[in-house]
Amino acid sequence: MLFGPQADLAGCRELHLTVGETATCAQLREMLAEACPALVPSLGESRFAINQQMAGDDRAVRADDEVALIGLVSGG
């Protein structure tokens, strides 16, 4: 799932990627960069949320996880 300016950059609010059974958030970041080069400048400062919880780069991504890219936030 993509939000805010990153959804605008990607031109969509959802991206579907096929990942291996042992994929991590770090690998997901690399796949996102390849699938959507417009996101590359903001990926370094972005984090992932899995099932609505912040997740570190070593967190495994499993089938049926809800994965959100949390970047360029700007509340207030």
Place this chain on the structure above:
Amino acid sequence: MNVTIHIIDGPLSDEPKPLETMSAGAVVCFDGVVRPSEHNRPITGLEYETYDPMTENTLHQLAGRMRDEFGLIAITVEHSRGFVPNGERSFRLRIASAHRAEALRAMEQFIEQMKRDIPIWKRPRFVDAQA
């Protein structure tokens, strides 16, 4: 419950949500107002996007951490979702504490961390994009 979070569709009302102030010696309030321009381009307002319910949950966690770290009495957070015209309030933080110093420090820290960590996004609606 002395931490309350309100995600509100559209601009915030002039009347703040309740805050527990019993035994407080200080009540500090910050209102965030949408500016009329972004990077010197006039805007009609800002479109706020949240990731529900994570946005509310993480605001609650942040407010709880501030309460515990600074020994606050109560925190109330209001944040807009959707379109807020310029000149209107989109964010309000109210903190009650025994003394002013901890409320003022917590206020600054809360806002800094919110802008860095909480899943809320905003997009300007530019006046000249509507032509």
